[in-house]
């Protein structure tokens with residue numbers, strides 16, 4: 001099989017984006033985001049949020065360290081030569097659990113004036129997160145599950161995984177470049193090494209032999225640079241590497257037009273999935289009592 005290069009498309013309308021990509025579960029790379037490029041350079045970020053304590057990870061989603069963003073940038077940005085293994089990665093999520101922590105909420109509040117949600121994304125009919133009073137939901141100001149500031153020195157990577165609870169993801173690129181490899185949901189078995197009981201883990205590491213190429217041909221591959229966004233629909237497995245020092249913002253959502261698998265998840269697969277607690281947290285944060293998967297399903301889809 002030969003992998004197809006994903007050509008960036010110009011920013012479509014949200015109706016077109018929902019119909020052509022969200023409803024059909026098709027990945028896309030979109031160019032033409034409206035953002036303030038000068039506010040996202042490493043130097044500018046050191047001034048705006050460098051004093052805040054960031055969450056530092058390895059190549060997947062296990063927290064390894066905390067460090068101010070300024071320390072991280074000073075230590076890791078500017079590496080040259082061959083891509084180095086084990087470069088740490090700042091994934092600075094807004095609060096998604098009931099624990100005190102250096103969550104990214106304060107950093108998101110400070111950078112809110114520097115970007116806008118890409119115009120192609122819908123602003124209503126979300127199933128996740130639940131919008132307050134059914135109002136539109138804006139990832140610039142509102143918390144979404146796994147909304148994170150991603151600061152990745154060259155060589156830092158997100159190993160092959162699949163995002164949690166059948167949610168879709170976007171990654172908006174503001175500085176530097178990343179390479180993305182995408183594998184269809186039907187290939188999950190082929191790409192599973194061993195099930196480790198988490199949503200993210202247990203997949204083959206396609207860059208274990210060499211960082212600059214993937215060892216299993218993806219269905220789609222592309223690169224994302226400043227002002228571009230990648231859309232990763234639910235179920236698609238993906239591997240991402242920063243080939244330049246990189247700054248992005250990501251978040252996950254479920255839209256009513258792409259919610260079929262999410263409904264199935266609530267009907268069974270949530271059971272034993274530690275990520276289900278994140279969904280419950282988002283409902284609780286709106287003042288609702290602890291909801292079961294059945295409650296959440298009937299809230300969104302009526303009685304299943």
Ligand SMILES: O=C(O)CCC(=O)C(=O)O
Pocket residue numbers: 150157158163169171178238240241248250
């Ligand atoms: O940009 C990246 O490193 C990929 C992020 C990602 O896939 C995720 O956070 O789930």
Ligand SMILES: [Fe+2]
Pocket residue numbers: 161162163169238
């Ligand atoms: Fe992901």
